[in-house]
Amino acid sequence: MFYDTRDNSRTLPHDPFKAIVAPRPIGWITSISAKGDINLAPYSYFNGVLSRPNLVMFSSEGFKDSVRNVRETEEFVCNLASWDLRDAMNATSAPLPYGVNEMVRAGLDPAPSKLVKPPRVAAAPCALECRLTDIVQLKDIDGKALDGHVVFGRVIGVYIDDRYIRDGRVDTAAMKPVARCGYLDEYSVVTELFRMTRPTA
Numbered sequence: 261m262f263y264d265t266r267d268n269s270r271t272l273p274h275d276p277f278k279a280i281v282a283p284r285p286i287g288w289i290t291s292i293s294a295k296g297d298i299n300l301a302p303y304s305y306f307n308g309v310l311s312r313p314n315l316v317m318f319s320s321e322g323f324k325d326s327v328r329n330v331r332e333t334e335e336f337v338c339n340l341a342s343w344d345l346r347d348a349m350n351a352t353s354a355p356l357p358y359g360v361n362e363m364v365r366a367g368l369d370p371a372p373s374k375l376v377k378p379p380r381v382a383a384a385p386c387a388l389e390c391r392l393t394d395i396v397q398l399k400d401i402d403g404k405a406l407d408g409h410v411v412f413g414r415v416i417g418v419y420i421d422d423r424y425i426r427d428g429r430v431d432t433a434a435m436k437p438v439a440r441c442g443y444l445d446e447y448s449v450v451t452e453l454f455r456m457t458r459p460t461a
């Protein structure tokens with residue numbers, strides 16, 4: 261079959277995009293407003309985009325509170341959403357009024373970050389402390405501005421729970437990161453890894 265995204269007479273009942281661009285890591289973003297209000301929300305349009313230096317991005321469909329806070333205070337933290345924290349992570353996606361702290365609502369304790377003001381989620385296995393580098397408003401193919409806003413940040417500090425460090429390496433599978441898949445409610449969880457060596461010339 262072929263699904264033409266420009267066609268109104270859809271050949272599938274739901275857009276397959278998110279089921280194909282999957283699994284997507286979840287940036288569970290803590291941010292803080294200029295007034296000092298803390299905010300926490302999951303973003304699965306999230307990824308690392310550069311290694312030297314470490315840069316990450318998350319993309320907001322609409323100008324959501326996390327983007328507003330990062331624009332104001334230029335810092336954020338990407339907490340790792342693990343299997344154990346999946347319900348709490350989901351709870352923090354509730355559309356609460358601006359200034360209401362989703363951490364409290366989800367029963368999560370904050371822990372102070374080392375280098376930035378927004379706290380990390382204390383129970384998260386790891387967290388990336390970031391400083392804003394850029395906010396880009398997305399455009400369509402005709403150049404028309406879209407209500408999509410991508411926040412880029414440089415990772416300046418990395419918290420890792422010592423329980424997940426083995427022989428100097430982070431044991432990703434032991435942290436059981438959850439990732440977003442398709443439609444409204446599909447997720448996956450990483451519980452095992454395999455290794456492949458990259459070819460040389």
Ligand SMILES: Cc1cc2nc3c(=O)[nH]c(=O)nc-3n(C[C@H](O)[C@H](O)[C@H](O)COP(=O)(O)O)c2cc1C
Pocket residue numbers: 286299300301302303304305306319320321322324325326327349350352353354355356440
């Ligand atoms: C697993 C998950 C992933 C999500 N990913 C995104 C995303 O990439 N972009 C987005 O705009 N909203 C995403 N959402 C919805 C936001 O979390 C939700 O709109 C939230 O209220 C935004 O919070 P904020 O306004 O406090 O930033 C996601 C929700 C869940 C549960």
